[in-house]
Amino acid sequence: MGSITLKQVAKRFGDTEVIPPLNLTIEDGEFVVFVGPSGCGKSTLLRLIAGLEDVSDGVIEIDGNDATSLPPAKRGLAMVFQSYALYPHMTVRKNIAFPLKMAGLDQATIDAKVNGAAATLNLADYIDRRPGQLSGGQRQRVAIGRAIVREPSAFLFDEPLSNLDAALRGNMRLEISELHQTLATTMVYVTHDQVEAMTMADRVVVMQRGVIEQAADPITLYERPRNLFVASFIGAPSMNMLAGQIAMEDGHPVFVSNSGFRISAPAHLASVAGEAMILGIRPEHTGEDSSLGPCIQATVIEMEPLGPHTLLIGKVGDEKFTAQMPASNKSQPDDVVDVYLEHSKMHFFRASDGLALRESD
Numbered sequence: 001m002g003s004i005t006l007k008q009v010a011k012r013f014g015d016t017e018v019i020p021p022l023n024l025t026i027e028d029g030e031f032v033v034f035v036g037p038s039g040c041g042k043s044t045l046l047r048l049i050a051g052l053e054d055v056s057d058g059v060i061e062i063d064g065n066d067a068t069s070l071p072p073a074k075r076g077l078a079m080v081f082q083s084y085a086l087y088p089h090m091t092v093r094k095n096i097a098f099p100l101k102m103a104g105l106d107q108a109t110i111d112a113k114v115n116g117a118a119a120t121l122n123l124a125d126y127i128d129r130r131p132g133q134l135s136g137g138q139r140q141r142v143a144i145g146r147a148i149v150r151e152p153s154a155f156l157f158d159e160p161l162s163n164l165d166a167a168l169r170g171n172m173r174l175e176i177s178e179l180h181q182t183l184a185t186t187m188v189y190v191t192h193d194q195v196e197a198m199t200m201a202d203r204v205v206v207m208q209r210g211v212i213e214q215a216a217d218p219i220t221l222y223e224r225p226r227n228l229f230v231a232s233f234i235g236a237p238s239m240n241m242l243a244g245q246i247a248m249e250d251g252h253p254v255f256v257s258n259s260g261f262r263i264s265a266p267a268h269l270a271s272v273a274g275e276a277m278i279l280g281i282r283p284e285h286t287g288e289d290s291s292l293g294p295c296i297q298a299t300v301i302e303m304e305p306l307g308p309h310t311l312l313i314g315k316v317g318d319e320k321f322t323a324q325m326p327a328s329n330k331s332q333p334d335d336v337v338d339v340y341l342e343h344s345k346m347h348f349f350r351a352s353d354g355l356a357l358r359e360s361d
């Protein structure tokens with residue numbers, strides 16, 4: 001079992017409120033990722049769950065029991081850090097066995113658990129090496145092994161892959177996802193990398209300044225971001241944002257951009273006629289195909305060929321705009337290019353509070 005519930009949990013360091021009161025329930029077996037820019041409070045929130053920091057307010061329940069004032073060792077959780085914190089003079093076997101030895105288990109039980117973890121993590125061939133003789137990815141697996149043998153009710157990961165190069169990060173991402181499927185244990189995973197968050201999580205918790213901006217499965221975050229922050233943070237390259245307002249024409253709402261283009265807007269936006277609005281459209285929902293939807297003009301700054309497609313980096317009025325063009329598009333800097341926007345993929349955000357306005361909300 002490994003459900004974790006945060007009720008009105010807040011954290012202050014001195015006078016600085018790093019996490020205003022927040023609520024979150026992590027279900028047993030769920031893979032939840034906290035993502036957000038550096039300094040937004042991800043590690044602090046994880047450390048509150050782990051018991052490495054005391055809450056300033058609120059209650060933390062683990063499996064329905066109040067764990068708010070339990071010391072870390074009594075919470076039944078295991079934490080894996082970016083710095084592997086392995087003992088350099090000990091072999092892999094001894095590193096993994098360490099928490100079990102500390103707990104006073106007998107040697108036969110320790111051996112069985114260590115061998116099991118080593119097999120799960122493909123470490124059997126390295127079991128007698130020292131950390132200095134391992135690659136970064138292997139070291140991280142040892143650190144995970146040391147967590148596995150404790151059979152925690154949940155794993156807490158704090159940026160465990162940040163020290164690895166890009167290719168290895170991709171591999172380890174897969175391995176941790178597979179591990180989650182094998183163990184079916186709750187995992188709470190902190191990263192600033194939205195790709196990591198999107199590819200690994202059952203549910204992503206997007207944070208900014210200690211506040212949960214949205215908690216949802218990856219596809220919902222991508223398709224229905226709740227506000228400007230989530231819309232900009234999730235997806236690469238970022239969603240384009242064009243400022244303007246909603247006007248009425250012949251009884252129908254129209255988005256009029258500050259740069260001068262007009263696009264028919266969804267009917268429900270009639271209720272916000274006259275309000276400042278931001279139109280959001282992801283680069284991958286734009287192109288040169290006129291059947292997509294409405295057309296705007298972008299002035300090319302540069303073209304970035306990526307192979308499968310080419311990114312047009314340009315400007316619409318004085319706002320930056322990125323369009324995903326076919327590789328065959330050979331536009332040049334300063335060209336003014338027609339860019340079509342996929343009508344059903346446009347997002348509208350109220351400028352006053354950044355909230356997405358959707359028909360069914």
Ligand code: ADP
Binds near residue numbers: 038045
């Ligand atoms: P993240 O992990 O998202 O990068 P952190 O949780 O580490 O962010 O930090 C959130 C904020 O709390 C930061 O502004 C950081 O400076 C502050 N902070 C973290 N730990 C302490 C501490 N022990 N004392 C004072 N401020 C802290």
Ligand code: MG
Binds near residue numbers: 042043044159
């Ligand atoms: Mg951190």
